[in-house]
Amino acid sequence: MISSASRSPMRSAVERLSRSFDECRSASTPHFAYCPTTMQSDHVNQGEVAGVDRSRLERMRRREDATFRQRTAASERLGRRARLVMPSGVPMAWMAGLYRHDPMFVVAGEGCHFVDADGHTYLDMNQADLSASCGFSPQPVVDAIVAQAKRGLQFLLPVEAAIDVAELLAARYGLSHWQFTLSASTANVEALRLARLATARTKVLMFAGHYHGHWDEALVDGTERETHAELLGLTPSAAAETVIAPFNDLETVARLLANHDVAAVLTEPALTNVGVVQPDPDFHQGLRELCTRQGTLLIIDETHTQMAAWGGLTRAWSLQPDLLTLGKSVGGGVPLGAYGMTPQLAEFMDRHRDDDAGEAGLATGGTTYANPLSLVAARAALGEVMTVDAYSHTQRLGGKLADGIDAAAKRHRLSWRAHRLGGRSGYCLEAELPRTAEDAARSLDVELIDTRRVYLANRGIWEAIASAGPAVSFAHDDGDVATYLETLDQFLGELTAGP
Structure with a gap:
């Protein structure tokens, strides 16, 4: 010790x-x-x-x-x-x-x-x-990693632990189907790609003060009227594809969604990148209603807020996202990202998967995504530590x-x-x-x-x-x-x- x-x-x-x-x-x-x-x-x-x-x-x-x-x-x-x-x-x-x-x-x-x-x-x-x-070395996670390392670190084929982790996440968050990446950043990337394909739209709406990872559209700041890249090396089109609204401002969100070019709203339940900013009592209900009315998907990022309650704030506040993204602690310290979706989006994704049939499908995946080491670590963390x-x-x-x-x-x-x-x-x-x-x-x-x-x-x-x-x-x-x-x-x- x-x-x-x-x-x-x-x-x-x-x-x-x-x-x-x-x-x-x-x-x-x-x-x-x-x-x-x-x-x-x-x-x-x-x-x-x-x-x-x-x-x-x-x-x-x-x-x-x-x-x-x-x-x-x-x-x-x-x-x-x-x-x-x-x-x-x-x-x-x-x-x-x-x-x-x-x-x-x-x-x-x-x-x-x-x-x-x-x-x-x-x-x-x-x-x-x-x-x-x-914790830095939670014993159930350490034991799971050691045991899996002896059985093999990587196969590029599914292992039963993937089913176990998906079931554990579905029980916590209420979304039935799950996919795995190596970080919340890439979980958000794939969730947005799915939203773009499903809606035939390209833009994403985020709230000022957000942080949703190190991908181009997420590294954009600004106002309703003007957006700009926050860092160097980003594609110039990133700012054009991202719209920004103030948190807790449903009137601005309604105005931006009325253009019918926003594929998804991506938000944390409470902002956590500028201290903590809590939502107004009616904010999330109003946001859900606006997204439904305008045909925009709602992505809830619980990467930080999953630590606020079992099942995150999605369960605690009875939120109803179309997609939910996770990272950080869900792997017990081992890199893992995940995103969950409704049965309707899961069926849509299944019909548009990328395969060798000659027709392009939805861009997802990475060689080391859903690797056995990350999945057994997540199974141990979710089942034995994050109780x-x-x-x-x-x-x-x-x-x-x-x-x-x-x-x-x-x-x-x-x-x-x-x-x-x-x-x-x-x-x-x-x-x-x-x-x-x-x-x-x-x-x-x-x-x-x-x-x-x-x-x-x-x-x-x-x-x-x-x-x-x-x-x-x-x-x-x-x-x-x-x-x-x-x-x-x-x-x-x-x-x-x-x-």
């Missing part, structure tokens, strides 16, 4: 955070050689936060950055070696854009803790952006976490609110919770978030994703929540101390 020392990508809110700093690599972080294309200034809180002394915050930031560099010398050495063979010194360039400092290298993890290359243990309060919500009782545990701890954040803010005379979504919480820096991404962006105070993150890291707590806020996993316990809240209280106490 790893002991404690002191105890999606998101993308639009996370990768853009660093741009608001005056320098991508400041003098206090001399090894920062990568300048990420990150959060646009019009998406970030650039103003003052009541109760926060900016000069004190800056002094704390510089001090904590210096301490962090001293604590992570081994990671720094590995980073220098890595830059000789990998762009930005990381196996996935996106990793380098998440922080002002070089990323840490990890050597081991168990439960909700991991150890870095310098031997420091961290309590992870983001669980690898919820992809490790089952009804386990969700009750995380919901209780999530409430305790949010209550503690609210209490800490009040104790230090800050008019902040805690987000609440199952085991997940976070920080709204205003007295009213957000209804739209624009509202939520006012709480994305770059320097405050980053200073808190490094302060916590220096005391053995890791918050990886700046826009996400803390969350509890199936591996956390009451002591972990208490540790986080105690350290948060220390941070806020120093931040709001008198002159």
